[in-house]
Amino acid sequence: MSKNFQHLVSSAVPIAIENIDTDQIIPARFLKATTREGFGENLFRDWRFDSDNQPKKDFVLNNPIYKGQILVAGKNFGCGSSREHAAWAIGDYGFKVVISSFFADIFKNNALNNFILPITVTDAFLDNIFKAIEADPAAQLEVDLEKQTLKIVATGETAQFDINPYKKACLINGYDDIDYLLSLRKEIETYESGREFNF
């Protein structure tokens, strides 16, 4: 997983299902590894493979016409368990951006902490993306983090997206939260010594 993000032009993989929870993204029985690598092979495991481990033909990741580094999904993506393995699986599979009209909080943090960009768009814009991919599975999307824009290249429709300035800087420069927190050591120790109730 690359440790920064700035700009991307790619086709996208559409999953127009709402409330995709992290148990679907990576089922619990695949959480036994003690490293961060290799979770991509079990991404959407039970939607991708049947009980005999054969690929399910009707699932989008098994359809070669859909590919790219962007995943587009229905609202409330990443709800449920806090497992960061979901973000690791998405990144390990090769996605750098996830687009939805609504993200669960913990997943959003986990994605950002792994240099995967979650982009929230309106329901209407999300529909337009799904329609563009339906019309042309190779439809290109362009993400510009600096300008905070997402463009459907074929139609030129462009959405502005929000990201907090701190996380934006982390993504562009490849910083992580621990680097910043470690720089606050003196402040943390001062806080500890001044606290009356330090259970």
Add this chain to the structure above:
Amino acid sequence: MGKTLFDKIWDSHVVVSKAGFPDAVYINTHFIHEVTSPQAFDGLRKRGIPVFRPARTRATADHNVPTIDQHLPIKEALSRKQVEMLTKNTAEFGVELYGLGHPYQGIVHVIGPELGITLPGMTIVCGDSHTSTHGAFGAIAFGIGTSEVEQVLATQCILQYRPKRMKIEVNGKLKKGVVSKDIILYIISKISASGATGYFVEYCGEAISSLSMEARMTICNMSIEMGARGGLIAPDETTFEYIKGREFAPKGADWDKALAYWRTLYTDADAQFDVVLTFNAADIEPMITYGTNPGMGMGVTQHIPSLEQLDEKEKPSFKKSLDYMGLEPGSGLLGKKVDYVFIGSCTNSRIEDLRMVADFVKGKHKADDVVVWIVPGSKQVEAQARKEGIDKVFEAAGFQLREPGCSACLGMNEDKVPAGMYCISTSNRNFEGRQGPNARTFLASPLSAAAAAITGKVTDVRELV
């Protein structure tokens, strides 16, 4: 203007607040378990740094442990390795571990409160979304990812933006056969699985404040199932009474000082919430879910929505969900056959849950073709159940009392519901495959689950109590 309870606690834990940056928030207590911590310890090793405040982190093994024969080595190689890794990491970094065989071992959100580690006014995190459970004590408690576990191990702080505040008030008294699990399933069914995303919830009202601590934990536990960052309840005499005398609770002069502080932990009368929702306890029936997210719930006598009642855009996800469940839109669930009953998880595995089930099943026997698993939340809960003779009641009813762990709540160990089978479960999630590949879950209260165990089908428990 006054402050909410949430803001009082948050403000007193902000170490650094800078414009454009998330707040650096100090964490009083950090719980870890075997599944979401190994990569965090690896991160510390790579950076060559120690755990900053090892005494503030406590570890247990719960997610990936067997619930029978815990005295024997774990059979499954990957699970054994993961649990061994926790032992190695905690020893190397000086963190206290309540591992398998320890009298304090159990589900992380059960043992924190029962040991008196969880206290009012604290900030508490854990690499598990059900950390919201600890909010029942008037604490800010929420689940985090593994990168954040590493942050807390490294600095005892976490970077967070302040969430918005939501108040959920439940007025009046619960009817017979309706318990705290039904309250929270009812709320989630009303506001959906994403209805509180971005918010921290405070629960209040007569129906909440009249609950025991264990029943309050059930409510706060499922805050995440409506997307909330967490949920809390102002501490009161019930809270203080529960904490007093527990293993790690303050004692003597420390207790008096702590108590004086805890009594300041309430939302001021003129504090503002971003959203206020009000419900009436008398409207709540015993609840059951029919779909594949916890928002898809209804009163046990009601019918699943028909397709005509839905927006066009909701239909594909709804149909996918009901196909998975093998259920028809517009149908009811009363009388639907169940194959498994699971009573356990951080939502409902405490001694009061087991007592409630035992009181109900005493003198009764399970239906022939139902498998009933009772998985206590901790070694202490298990020991207490045996002391009270509850184990004998379960044995006579044909229920299996197993050993503590997360078990069939998440289908990570071997406790899985077979494909296609229906399980009525006291856990918190009915996601596809949650209890095993292609397993089908009905979420319900311990009382409703016990009723189904006896009749072998979805039952309105009010007819039996």
